[in-house]
Amino acid sequence: MKIAFIGQKGIPAHQGGIEKHVEELSLRLAKAGFDITVYSRPAYTKNHQTKYQGVKIVNLPSIKTKHLDAITHTFISSLHSLFQDYDVIHYHGVGPALLSFIPRVFKPRAKVIVTFHCIDRQHQKWGAFARLMLGLGEWAACRFPHETIVVSQTLKKYCRYRFDKETSYIPNGVDIKNIKIQEYKNIKNQTLKKYNLTKNNYFLVVSRLIQHKGIHTLIKAYQKISARGGSACGGKKLVIVGDGANTNNYVSRLKELAAGNPDIIFTGQKSGLDLETLFKNAYLFIQPSEAEGLSIALLEAMSFGAPVLISNIEENQEATDGLALEFKNKNVNDLARQLNFAVKHPNQLKKQAALAKRHTGKNHNWDDIVKQTVEIYRQELIGKKELKYSEV
Numbered sequence: 001m002k003i004a005f006i007g008q009k010g011i012p013a014h015q016g017g018i019e020k021h022v023e024e025l026s027l028r029l030a031k032a033g034f035d036i037t038v039y040s041r042p043a044y045t046k047n048h049q050t051k052y053q054g055v056k057i058v059n060l061p062s063i064k065t066k067h068l069d070a071i072t073h074t075f076i077s078s079l080h081s082l083f084q085d086y087d088v089i090h091y092h093g094v095g096p097a098l099l100s101f102i103p104r105v106f107k108p109r110a111k112v113i114v115t116f117h118c119i120d121r122q123h124q125k126w127g128a129f130a131r132l133m134l135g136l137g138e139w140a141a142c143r144f145p146h147e148t149i150v151v152s153q154t155l156k157k158y159c160r161y162r163f164d165k166e167t168s169y170i171p172n173g174v175d176i177k178n179i180k181i182q183e184y185k186n187i188k189n190q191t192l193k194k195y196n197l198t199k200n201n202y203f204l205v206v207s208r209l210i211q212h213k214g215i216h217t218l219i220k221a222y223q224k225i226s227a228r229g230g231s232a233c234g235g236k237k238l239v240i241v242g243d244g245a246n247t248n249n250y251v252s253r254l255k256e257l258a259a260g261n262p263d264i265i266f267t268g269q270k271s272g273l274d275l276e277t278l279f280k281n282a283y284l285f286i287q288p289s290e291a292e293g294l295s296i297a298l299l300e301a302m303s304f305g306a307p308v309l310i311s312n313i314e315e316n317q318e319a320t321d322g323l324a325l326e327f328k329n330k331n332v333n334d335l336a337r338q339l340n341f342a343v344k345h346p347n348q349l350k351k352q353a354a355l356a357k358r359h360t361g362k363n364h365n366w367d368d369i370v371k372q373t374v375e376i377y378r379q380e381l382i383g384k385k386e387l388k389y390s391e392v
Helices: 017-031 069-081 101-106 128-143 153-163 181-194 215-226 248-258 272-281 296-303 314-320 332-344 346-363 366-382
Strands: 002-006 035-040 055-059 088-092 111-116 147-150 202-206 237-241 264-268 284-287 308-311 325-327
Touching (some): 002 017, 002 069, 017 035, 017 088, 017 296, 017 366, 035 069, 069 088, 069 101, 088 366, 111 128, 111 366, 128 153, 147 366, 153 314, 181 272, 215 248, 215 332, 284 296, 284 332, 296 308, 296 314, 308 314, 308 332, 308 346, 325 332, 332 346
Parallel strands (some): 002 035, 002 088, 088 111, 111 147, 202 237, 202 284, 237 264, 284 308
């Protein structure tokens, strides 16, 4: 089976939930013997790689602006796909889904799949016209493909009620790799020392620095408890991992909010063992987002055993299944109150974290997710539900 992925920035993933999703899915499919192609934007994929761990990478140009980068790359990739012998063309994201009609019309032999990752039009970085187009992209994601996949039950309900569309629920997943102990210890010491951190002496957030992720609410809440003295936040620092995404003004705003407090640390983008070290040694992971799909960063934090504090939006609650502290979305005072509570109740945090880790491993296993995705491909291609994953 030959499968192409369109819509993501590319792989290897170094920023973005969709990119992480596509990387995990494509590498496992390739390892299982499928012929996998990932379309990539040259600015994202380093050195214009053409292959990564068995996955073919096709680098095609785009108009690299905030509003045109994704859609022009999707358009060029969609045209390119018409001249390939793909069995399945899988679009990721509602913006790219706008153009999923191209192979549906001009390459009828191929099966077209769309994964609906998030209600992107809710993100404040987009203007009125972009939100209109993203709204059309949601409709397209539910109308053009042979099958629509959603990554959360919240999105499944949304598609049913807004578009009268029954979708297939396949969640995001997490992957915890086996790390050589000595290698991990070396990286741990270097990473923590660089930012003057020690185990359990910091709060952590891992996110793109864009407004709907709610980092401004977190900084305001942290500043509020810091102003009460060291005991209010237990002397714990706030570590913010991530970069902006065409959001320079917002990043500047965050740094202005953090000005004058040396305990608020911006690390920039982190990956690999550096990021795993920060997850493993955090006292508390915080997810203050105002809108989500199903956050991979949140799932990763839980899988590493970090206690979590979330905004009480439905998508975060779905991911944590009652195993997290919660605050009222966008409410600085309530978030400050919960940070203070977390500092004073470490034993409760540890118990919740252990249960959350078990829940994540059971419900967000990438091997299961790959099997479910292959089942969608197989049903669309041959329509025989009795065949097993290994027989495709």
